[in-house]
Amino acid sequence: MSGPPTHRVLVANRGEIALRVIRAAHACGWEAVAVHSDADADSRWVALADDARHIGPSPARRSYLDIDAVVQAARDSGCTHVHPGYGFLAERPEFARRVTEAGLTFVGPSAEVIESMGDKASARRTAEQAGVPVVPGSEVVADVAAARAAAADVGFPLLIKAAAGGGGKGIRVVRTEDELEGAVSTAQAEASAAFGDGSLYLERCIEDARHIEVQVVGDSHGNVVHFFERDCSVQRRRQKLLEEAPAPGLSPALRDEITDAAVRLAAEVGYQGAGTVEFLVEGERFYFIEMNTRIQVEHPITEMVTSADLVVEQLRVAAGEPLSVAQEDIVLSGAALEFRINAEDPEQDFFPSPGELTRFDPPTGPGVRVDSGFVAGGQIVPYYDSLVAKVIVHGRDREEALARAEQALTELTVDGVVTTRGLHLSLLADEEFRRGGVTTTWFEERSAAPAGSTPD
Amino acid sequence: MPTIPSPLPGVFYRRPAPDQDPYVTEGDQVTEGQTIGLIEVMKNFSELKATAGGTVKEFLVEDESDVSVGQDVAVLE
DSSP: OOOSOSOEEEEOOOHHHHHHHHHHHHHTTOEEEEEEEGGGTTOHHHHHSSEEEEEEOSSGGGTTTOHHHHHHHHHHTTOSEEEOOSSTTTTOHHHHHHHHHTTOEESSSOHHHHHHHHSHHHHHHHHHHTTOOBOSEEEEEOSHHHHHHHHHHHOSSEEEEETTOBTTBTOEEEOSGGGHHHHHHHHHHHHHHHHSOOOEEEEEOOOSOEEEEEEEEEOTTSOEEEEEEEEOOOEETTEEOEEEESOTTOOHHHHHHHHHHHHHHHHHTTOOEEEEEEEEEETTEEEEEEEEOSOOTTHHHHHHHHOOOHHHHHHHHHTTOOOSOOGGGOOOOSEEEEEEEESEEGGGTTEEOOEEOSEEEOOOSTTEEEEOSOOTTOEEOTTSOOEEEEEEEEESSHHHHHHHHHHHHHHOEEESSOOSHHHHHHHHTOHHHHHOOOOTTHHHHHHHSSSSOOOO | OOEEEOSSOEEEESSSSTTSOOSOOTTOEEOTTOEEEEEEETTEEEEEEOSSOEEEEEESSOTTEEEOTTOEEEEEO
16 A cells, blocks of 8 residues: 555536545545535535535536636645646636646646637648648638638638637537528627627638547547547537547548547647547548547447546646557447437427436446446536436447447436436437437437427 | 516526627516526527517616526516
């Protein structure tokens, strides 16, 4: 046994990802400090942390998004590291910078890398430099005249996107030249309001593609490896509903190309930490769309098919250690799916359903993993996102994983709030989904279909 | 006097964005269906609309504070 831990990480997040980071810290022999708002004082992750700090009232803007409060909590609690989780401050360069200025280590890439990947136009340029194909598009356009000229090259339909964008904000689909002027001005206004930056660029609209993303991790010794890909094509309004790994039906040649491209891009920026390179895949062609410079909600399916602990790797790398694995050690094994159990009502246009989890019986059994920040009696409060739990299943092949998924989702019982469980069961029964390889428009087209498409 | 209750639990906002003016202030005339604020629930924003026309007498809920289902947010006269 070693002596007392030399590392102490502040977990700057809540819910399942906070618990996930606390567990990984303990697995590394580190101590973990939780932060919480008023609403989360009695939460599971606060109870399991070695120490906890109150950082403000319930609304996220006054607690989890309050950089001053979070950095102060890290300093006051004697932390050496800060893990941002996903969402909240995870991709805010100023947060990474403030953590570093406070003499602490940010678990993730540098503020400069977050910044350059956060700016979509600059990320495209970096991808092009690394020889990674990007969706045909333009540089930043200053005004309607420039947009008109660029549109002639890009072609219709096209997307107008905010350079500083994210979360679907500042994006407009433009089908004809007549729509261009109005779309530029509304996208500009939305981008200015949401990001404080109205810069726009144009991109060809690829309408029938799969969303496939590659998990990468880089260390401070110049190593970058990939942990294969995930298929996240089942989406509603650009929000992922379920994910799977590996991408069903992806040809080995395309898998090699896309994973190589992701590693080249990460290496180009000297990437340190866990990150995800997202692509649109159309037939055998793929295009870079963006890079997420953080751990993602769907990371567990990658862990299931590669036996990696990605959060432990994040902590190792942040402590200056080399990656625990070389590329040739990372082998794909079986298939995994993740189902997001959200407190939302699919029958009421996914309307949020906050409330008390009067009953919460997560499934168990072979190949089943459930990541949740909650236990029975917990409150799904209206201040944060609607994720109740992630049901993750693994099988020797996709067929076995699908069977285990059906069993797991049938066993799951959640009372007190309406959830997306029934919707997932209906997706599992859908022949098109079972065949694999659906595209990003599939779910919304299916939902719009007249018969036999209503979730239970 | 008619009141405007919140149909949702969440956080009540009087402004469309932090740097913008409130939708309405005390003494303003509103018409039925006019937006008087936003309710945020799980990162979704819904408009809170006047349930009747009239003059806004007072707000019973502070800007950016919690509101429960059915709780009266504003009083009209």
